[in-house]
Amino acid sequence: MGKGRPFFAKLLSPKKRNTRLPKKSNLDEITIHGLRQIDHIPNGPIYFKSKINILISTKNNISSQKLKKLKQLITTPIEITDANNKQHKKTIYKLKYKKNSLQLLTIEIEADGGIPIKRFVDGFSIIPNISSILGTQCTCEKFDINQIYLSK
Secondary structure (H helix, E strand, C coil): CCCCCCCCCCCCCCCCCCCCCCCEEEECCEEEECCCCCCCCCCCCCCEEEEEEEEEEECCCCCHHHHHHHHHHHCCCEEEECCCCCEEEECEEEEEEEEEECCEEEEEEEEECCCCHHHHHHCCCEECCHHHHHCCCEEEEEEEEEEEEECC
């Protein structure tokens, strides 16, 4: 488990205006660390990097030579086209892979936040994608976001 994702909350008409904020709060299944008051909500997006584990199944068997091609994702910008035909570029900084069986592999990436993981695996409106690099249809069975790092 990572440290989690930062978020902002705006309190409207608070009963207490000035209060001491605890360093750590436990709310059932959620733990809040580093709670603090800020002067203003930031304009624009908050940039972050994610460390993600992805379990992928493939339609055909995959060879070790094809798996080695995944390393080219580190040097190539990922182009994502959204529903409004607007393009966004993201970067993958680190990539590790492990072949679990002939048609199952695990990939761990560290990448810019905002990459739609399932689309990145199956290839829908993302270039390059894992399916095109491996040369076979791939499906994201599950993924886990392990860590979030704020980009400064």
